[in-house]
Amino acid sequence: MPLWTLYGLRQGKASTRWPASGNDGQSGTLGMPHFDPAKCQEGCRLCADACLPGAITVTDAAHGVRVAVDYGRCVACQMCVEVCPTDAFTASGDWAFGARRREDLVWIHAAASNDGESLKGQIHRVFGRSLHVRHVDAGSCNGCESELQALNNPFYNLHRLGVFFTASPRFADLLLVTGPVTHALRGPLLETYEAMPDPKFVMAVGTCAVSGGTNGGGYACGNGLDGVLPVDVYLPGCPPNPAAIIHALLMLLERAPQRVHGGRIGAGDDGA
Amino acid sequence: MTVPILETVARADLMLRCRSAVDAGARMQMAYAWFPDGPRNPEVRYVVHGGTREPLHVWRCRPGPQTMPSLAAVTPLLSWYEREITDLCGLQFEDQPQPDPLVLLPGATLSTPPLLPGVNATLSYAPAPSTLPEMGGATRDDVQSLPFGPVRADVLESAQFNFYYIGEAILHYHPQLFFKHRGMEKRFEGITPELGAVLAERVSGVGSVAHALAYCRALEAAAGCDVPPRAQWLRVLLAELERVYNHLHYLGHLCHTTTLKVGEAEGKYLEELAKQINCRAVGSRLLRGLVSPGGLRREPQLTGLAEELDKLRGEFARYAVMLEASTTHLDRLITTGVLSRKLAFDQGATGPIERASGLDRDLRRDQPYAAYPELPLKVAVREVGDAHARQQLRIAEVENSIELMQELLARLPGGTLSAQCLPPSGSEGLGWSESPRGSLYYAVHINDAGRLARVKIKSPSFSNWRVFPFTVHDSNMMDYAINEASFGLTIAGCDR
Structure with missing residues (x-):
């Protein structure tokens, strides 16, 4: 019988300390042009x-x-x-393209540097230390799921930041949606949202959920979450990498600033 | 590269041809319909794989205003293709043994079949409670039914799994897929061949390379374009990088279902390392944005890749030994979800699933493409067909892939990366690749304006989802999650 405990101990700690310090794991990324x-x-x-x-x-x-x-x-x-x-x-x-307002993702010449409007004011006090997330796949290509699943691997170790995925919407504070919202999943998505207790938040993860992307529209799909649910944070990316998802989650909790304004990462900011 | 042989088969001869091909050991690979001459004149295509190394045959059949004869009684795996054609193209099949919609869920209303040429169909769903299929046999009040999903626990893809069970024993299992049907084939229509590659990468995210490769090879066949050697070799590198991170994820997830916690963490950590290698080499963790019609879009960053693969190989070797020696883990895998060789063949299992059931089939060797003929490719096969055989097979494939990539990097030829690929108007092509999950086919038809008229996608999960329920019936609830994980299915690819 192999000694997994010993094996695990010998492997040492694999988790990054990012965003406090250290490696975000995304070197080489080709992000938004x-x-x-x-x-x-x-x-x-x-x-x-x-x-x-x-x-x-x-x-x-x-x-x-x-x-x-x-x-x-x-x-x-x-x-x-x-x-x-x-x-x-x-x-x-x-890649840190999480935004509270949809219009912050549109390129404009004179980008406002202020940090959107503050969410609900209370969010940090209520959820700052712990957030429970219910994920719903509303017709993604499985790319976003692949990166969401990566959040719980030892490198990102999302639990260290107090963020947990939960099975039941009854325990969830945040509804995290991927995919362009197919007509068949619109109903189950809305039911999941209804089942969540107040106060509750919604995050659109991936370009499909933000706008439909390449896969939205057509006979079988909507164009993302706009007009379906009230969105608190938009995170485009195809798929957004795990660090971008962590940044957007911390941004929702007011533990990290929004980086993108007027369609670009602010001056003097390295994008991470 | 072998060239598929196109044949016209009369409607009246179809049944007989199919029967004699199947009797001679051929397997029908896929069927689809398209409309080269307007909505009243469909053409149905069948892709037939004879002996393993023989060239593919493509049959085309014009039923005219008539219906088509169903071939599902001859070869049951065609049933899903026929039902999909009925749903999306409006063409009826006579004597279909299971004439229910496949892609359309209960409660769906479709204004017109969406794949008819030039139509703008609308699909809507009435908020109706889903109805479960009737079970035959005596009425018993101790049979429980459990509809699970489409929103399931954990971060998973959406689908509804319906179980009928007594205590622990599963009597019947019915997966309701196609919640994620996005009409991807329709989205290809009318766009330029070049942009189609961007879309193909987004059909099934964890199969981005395999999809782009099969799509581009279909276009290259249509254009008669020769891809430069360096691009052919680098395509193999990308395809094998994709196989490695997928299989590592698979092993981590399998440990999750057997509650082997450190094994899960290590598998997912190795997957993360593989994805970070992808990102440094290509700029995308899912290896997107490189494969394009005619070759590759740009040179990947190969500095240090050989050393990184070497390191991964060493860590994986230690991990694999641990997995194969953990009795608590193996106890849950051995005899779980047994798929017999005959069932695997008859129902169309593909990729690691069929190879773990003793079928020695792999498109990389049998219908060679890219630079595979020039590289020392090993095809792993296991005989037992249980969850353990599927784990062993994936372990062997990871080792073989890394070895193949190391050989490839040592002998990589120089030269250009791309050739012009302009498929002439009215041309067509069939492309394929052996994705991490099995055989993937793209059939592409070009219209008069040089744009895409029809793209058919046959994903490996479409085949394996059909097979999977056969291994669930008569099993027990405790083993279900392990069995499902051991198949390593995606839903996005199946539903499209």
């Missing part, structure tokens, strides 16, 4: 044509062409970076 409209070529719409989820749109306004970028629809596929002839889109390692 940076956008610099000053470099845009007139009449060019290569990026918009290469953007499958429609995160990049080009409108012919009266004063010339305008490119709009909505990171709530971005799946970080890097196609815009590859087709852009002038480096208006460049690769970046930015």
